[in-house]
Amino acid sequence: MNALQNGYTDLPPGRLAAVVTYLEMREWDMLPGLSLPEARPSEFSLRRVENPELEWYRSLFRTVGENWLWSSRLRKDDEALLAIIQHPAVDVHALSHEGRDMGILELDRRQFPEIELAFFGVAPELIGRGAGKFMMRRAIEIARSWKPARFWLHTCTLDHPKAIGFYRKAGFTPYRRAVEILDDPRVAGFLPRTAASQVPII
Numbered sequence: 001m002n003a004l005q006n007g008y009t010d011l012p013p014g015r016l017a018a019v020v021t022y023l024e025m026r027e028w029d030m031l032p033g034l035s036l037p038e039a040r041p042s043e044f045s046l047r048r049v050e051n052p053e054l055e056w057y058r059s060l061f062r063t064v065g066e067n068w069l070w071s072s073r074l075r076k077d078d079e080a081l082l083a084i085i086q087h088p089a090v091d092v093h094a095l096s097h098e099g100r101d102m103g104i105l106e107l108d109r110r111q112f113p114e115i116e117l118a119f120f121g122v123a124p125e126l127i128g129r130g131a132g133k134f135m136m137r138r139a140i141e142i143a144r145s146w147k148p149a150r151f152w153l154h155t156c157t158l159d160h161p162k163a164i165g166f167y168r169k170a171g172f173t174p175y176r177r178a179v180e181i182l183d184d185p186r187v188a189g190f191l192p193r194t195a196a197s198q199v200p201i202i
């Protein structure tokens, strides 16, 4: 185990730190009754995208994740990324709004009977308009249909500040915390330097 110390740890320039929270939903939590009234279903639709293409996937990933410095998938070369997103146990779904793809829901069944909610988010202009709730209902329905032992995800302090509250309302329980240290994806050239101005570049 790493020697973890209380107090402050300096980071070199160009690096970021985030606190990661893991949340899970066990079999018995995945009740069909997470039944808030449907959030204006006609506004949004969700479709499974079979064998997603690289350009489409990277563009949607940036649309949703740029503000939150999502970069793990942008760091992968074509071959490595295709091996994940076209894997038969990885299900990529797109949320559409007014004919545009503006949200991503990615479920990873590679470690079944566990299912990971690997990516979940909507474009900045849709935040707070019920799209997340719409997509979460679908996520739980789809995950439940596979009868997993556990449905889990992680989120970090670079994500939207309401993300943890959102997941808890959806029925997930926090169970583990970690610190993630990473190269700032703007400094490393994976995202524009103007992305996520709430996190200054140092």
Ligand SMILES: CC(C)(COP(=O)(O)OP(=O)(O)OC[C@H]1O[C@@H](n2cnc3c(N)ncnc32)[C@H](O)[C@@H]1OP(=O)(O)O)[C@@H](O)C(=O)NCCC(=O)NCCS
Pocket (backbone or CB within 6 Å): 034, 035, 036, 064, 068, 119, 120, 121, 122, 123, 126, 127, 128, 129, 130, 131, 132, 133, 134, 136, 137, 154, 155, 156, 159, 160, 162, 163, 165, 166, 167, 169, 170, 171
């Ligand atoms: C986190 C995020 C997905 C939330 O989506 P959203 O569209 O902004 O949220 P909504 O408008 O649908 O939320 C509506 C409400 O339903 C709640 N809710 C969502 N799903 C629910 C469910 N299944 N059961 C009960 N309540 C639910 C939400 O907590 C929220 O409650 P509030 O109205 O009291 O605030 C969105 O902010 C986002 O995409 N952020 C950027 C990317 C990100 O940070 N992703 C998460 C980290 S991986």
